[in-house]
Amino acid sequence: MFMRLGAIEVLESAQKVCMKWRRICKNNTRMWRTIDMRNDGDLKALEYDLEIMCRHAVDLSRGELLDVNIEHFGTDQLLQYMNTEHRTL
Numbered sequence: 001m002f003m004r005l006g007a008i009e010v011l012e013s014a015q016k017v018c019m020k021w022r023r024i025c026k027n028n029t030r031m032w033r034t035i036d037m038r039n040d041g042d043l044k045a046l047e048y049d050l051e052i053m054c055r056h057a058v059d060l061s062r063g064e065l066l067d068v069n070i071e072h073f074g075t076d077q078l079l080q081y082m083n084t085e086h087r088t089l
Contacts, residue, residue, distance in 0.1 A: 032061035
């Protein structure tokens with residue numbers, strides 16, 4: 001079920017349902033191998049910081065990250081973080 005959700009939905013909703021779901025989201029590195037956080041909307045209208053969320057998702061991948069989409073919000077600093085922390089990309 002979690003694989004149908006995007007990274008934003010997992011981080012902002014699914015892992016907050018209960019402790020069991022939080023453990024699943026936190027401990028299942030397979031679900032964080034691909035992180036799609038592209039944003040086609042207005043970044044100023046968002047209630048959360050996509051860069052912080054993306055860093056958290058990258059950390060949850062525990063070095064198994066294979067593909068990431070940070071279209072429309074990615075920064076040089078975020079790319080540097082991914083390169084420094086997770087050399088699998």
